[in-house]
Amino acid sequence: MEKILDIKDLRVSFHTYAGEVQSVRGISFHLNKGETLAVVGESGCGKTVTAKAIMRLLPEPMPAEIKEGSKIEFDGNSVLDMDEKDLRELRGADISMIFQDPMTSLNPTMTIGKQISESLIIHRGMSKDEAMKEAIKMLDLVNIPNADKRAYQYPHEFSGGMRQRAMIAIALACNPKILIADEPTTALDVTIQAQIMDLIGDLQEKLGTAVILVTHDLGVVADVADRIQVMYAGQIIERGNVDEIFYNPQHPYTWALLQSVPRLDTKNKDVLYALNGTPPDLIKPPVGCPFAARCEYCMGICREAMPEVTVVSDTHEVSCWLKHSMAPEIEVPKVLKRGEE
Known part of the structure; x- marks a missing residue:
């Protein structure tokens, strides 16, 4: 195009x-x-x-x-x-x-x-x-x-x-x-x-x-x-087409955004998801990942250096240390999957 x-x-x-x-x-x-x-x-x-x-x-x-x-x-x-x-x-x-x-x-x-x-x-x-x-x-x-x-x-x-x-x-x-x-x-x-x-x-x-x-x-x-790019603290942290962002999100902040959307199958007394903390002060931006202070998967490296861009597919990119080859495996939270609408 x-x-x-x-x-x-x-x-x-x-x-x-x-x-x-x-x-x-x-x-x-x-x-x-x-x-x-x-x-x-x-x-x-x-x-x-x-x-x-x-x-x-x-x-x-x-x-x-x-x-x-x-x-x-x-x-x-x-x-x-x-x-x-x-x-x-x-x-x-x-x-x-x-x-x-x-x-x-x-x-x-x-x-x-x-x-x-x-x-x-x-x-x-x-x-x-x-x-x-x-x-x-x-x-x-x-x-x-x-x-x-x-x-x-x-x-x-x-x-x-x-x-x-x-x-x-x-x-x-x-x-x-x-x-x-x-x-x-x-x-x-x-x-x-x-x-x-x-x-x-x-x-x-x-x-x-x-x-x-x-x-x-x-x-x-x-x-x-057609395409979505997710911004946080003045930076693009993930980008991809609609299917990739909704059905295969890679960044913890994208997971948080998806979990914060109420679902039709939510029960009356279920507690809605809320992301704790506040965005960083952009007068003095953090040295490492801007989402580190609010991320439940934060590692030491996240606070020390900006993550590199990881290419997930030809149309999908993410900036997160969890995608590094030496990062520990984590249990990805349940987000919306195809067929569960």
């Missing part, structure tokens, strides 16, 4: 009164045309910072800083070398983003139709009338009823699910090559979550857009992602 986005050794820091927070610490990955890549991890692991760095939406050079040596290439062009004019053309037209909270991302003083029209006027050179007609079509495409009337309403007149659909319409108005969806189902009830994910999948098929799905919920990505 052809790469559309290539990221190498991305490092992002934030300069605060307490010191330099190393939010993203040397991650590398790629995105192929038309595929869905899920970035999974708990709050604070660097998922959203990575997404915003791709579009250069971080407050640079202060307090955010993308470190020298980082590389972000879109269609062979360096995003980090683009000037403001190039970035304006990139954002919306080539790469669009659905932000986490639509209520704070939408402009409360502008109608929904006008907010969609803006990008069409800027990137596709449409007149105001043409842009509004196209905006109504986009609202209809994302299954908002009475789109011709809703286009002239304000964000506060929309429900949470409809605001999220409006955000998707804005993001897809110019038919971008990449859509970054940052927690697109946060604060929505389960039925609306399913509708939003189905909608993104349907639009992806129709438009051929590549998707980066940022989420903390593995349940959300199970049916939509």
Whole structure:
């Protein structure tokens, strides 16, 4: 498959009164045309910072800083070398983003139709009338009823699910090559979550857009992602296709994420799994594995040195000392296996 986005050794820091927070610490990955890549991890692991760095939406050079040596290439062009004019053309037209909270991302003083029209006027050179007609079509495409009337309403007149659909319409108005969806189902009830994910999948098929799905919920990505990469403390600790991550996970943190998802066969009085401890302080990141302090399988070497990347298969990699040839054998906890759904 052809790469559309290539990221190498991305490092992002934030300069605060307490010191330099190393939010993203040397991650590398790629995105192929038309595929869905899920970035999974708990709050604070660097998922959203990575997404915003791709579009250069971080407050640079202060307090955010993308470190020298980082590389972000879109269609062979360096995003980090683009000037403001190039970035304006990139954002919306080539790469669009659905932000986490639509209520704070939408402009409360502008109608929904006008907010969609803006990008069409800027990137596709449409007149105001043409842009509004196209905006109504986009609202209809994302299954908002009475789109011709809703286009002239304000964000506060929309429900949470409809605001999220409006955000998707804005993001897809110019038919971008990449859509970054940052927690697109946060604060929505389960039925609306399913509708939003189905909608993104349907639009992806129709438009051929590549998707980066940022989420903390593995349940959300199970049916939509092609590949999954698990982040922890600013690093990618495991990556693989959906079957490999769900049915053959290799990292203790991935095991913890899978065990924390409630199962349908859980009995009424069963205790739900909880991961103890807190993520490390990224002002002073640990020398060894960042998960060592919370890992029940931690060995001495885990605290002393970063684990090497172990290739499990052509599409599956993990960074864990348990995969070393000299590591002791352990009993892997029971995680979801094929046929047990």
